[in-house]
Amino acid sequence: MVIQDIDTGGPDRPRYQQIYAMLRERISSGAYPIGSNLPTEVEFCDEFNVSRYTVREALRRLVDQGMLARRQGSGSEIIATEPHRNFVHQVRSLADLFQYALDTHLDIRAIRKIRLPAKIATAVGGEAGSQWLEIKSVRRTHKNGEPICVTHSYIPDRLAGIEPDIPDCVGPLYALLEERSGETITNASQEIGAEPMTKAIANALGREPRAVALRLLRRYSSRKGTLIASFNWHPGDSFTYSMELQRNPSH
């Protein structure tokens, strides 16, 4: 078969790209179902009359796209019929989710054990009525400095043992929890909304009641479940949340 005669998006593209396009087409059309193995490299060499180098470049792209998993000695398994997602918001560390400097000061106002109210339960990923630790705090530019945001954090009971360490904690709480619990954060989610401030929050932030707040709800989870969830209220007049998205370089 002569590759150049096949219309897969232009005859003068590199061969490995043409082969990649054909394989993608076959995969998404179901010719190679998910869970099955692709033909071997050598078989593709024969089919397309190209060298193993060329086949491997094509397969490498499939791997980059998250469609193919290869294992030495075993073969190449189809793991997805559609390519990897296109755009990513990159976060160097979870601290990037918080967009303020790490040397800010966390002013703990109250720590208490509570039974989770239904409303908060769904938000933090816990069961209503179960025991959690609630921490109310204000983040400031520095000790006794300007308030940045009001935070209400919720920690599940299985991690309540770290309570004594919280007041001395520098940096974000999730880092303390990750270290002490030995549970690795694998997952984080964030929800952003806008709402008027309650009196207590407005007061803590030095704003008028019902002033506009940007509310961020964050949840950090390990395989065992939620590590910590927190609501953060920022003054709408002095805070915006920004993110950059880049197209996946493999495209």
Add this chain to the structure above:
Amino acid sequence: MVIQDIDTGGPDRPRYQQIYAMLRERISSGAYPIGSNLPTEVEFCDEFNVSRYTVREALRRLVDQGMLARRQGSGSEIIATEPHRNFVHQVRSLADLFQYALDTHLDIRAIRKIRLPAKIATAVGGEAGSQWLEIKSVRRTHKNGEPICVTHSYIPDRLAGIEPDIPDCVGPLYALLEERSGETITNASQEIGAEPMTKAIANALGREPRAVALRLLRRYSSRKGTLIASFNWHPGDSFTYSMELQRNPSH
């Protein structure tokens, strides 16, 4: 130089991985500063006494980690001293940035050419006073349906030719622009804030003036610059923006 004698993480790892580790070390230590070019492939072949294949595999890893940008004929530029970031917010398509169904209806209210005011200029990435196209619109659940958000979009003059097609556009405007201009979107940014609604916006959304709005500013750029930027005001009482982050599998 004998590669195996250098302790960069074990003597029996593949050569290209050892070279990759050494180059990473050099980069993060500042031996090759950001913005500078790495030595050429052939120079590394000589230094490490390996084939070009091996050097290229090592460099490929640096590219995968987002530390290196290579350009045919030009060289390999250091673009970061640290590897790829840890967490990603995955966006299947740019439409995911908009978190409403694509079959919503865009109700165009006004299209006009303007000279960019200074305030908007910085936001959309244009020059103050330059000519842009301004489009004011309301997105609705369906034609004559409930309003979802108010949008003000800005398109640079070089793309003003698509103006006649805008009223017939189904789906997001950035898709129309990407198709017509032939410019590929490589970059998108989003800024999220909270503010009270102006009278006009409150009116269009059926809310009281000064009701709380979540404001999203989005900018889509190609290599030639901004393709389109838009402000989106959503009612704070009925909209939250959410995202999921996963730990990068490559770590």
Add this chain to the structure above:
DNA sequence: GACTATTTGTGCGTATGTATC
């Protein structure tokens, strides 16, 4: 466990194409 065939991984040498300077 030992052995073998298969399959992908690593590595070399070489040649030619193509973008950049």
Add this chain to the structure above:
DNA sequence: GGATACATACGCACAAATAGT
């Protein structure tokens, strides 16, 4: 045009992991 540097491509060899005998 020429020199340089990365990209594509072939052929070959051997290593390492896997699966089955």
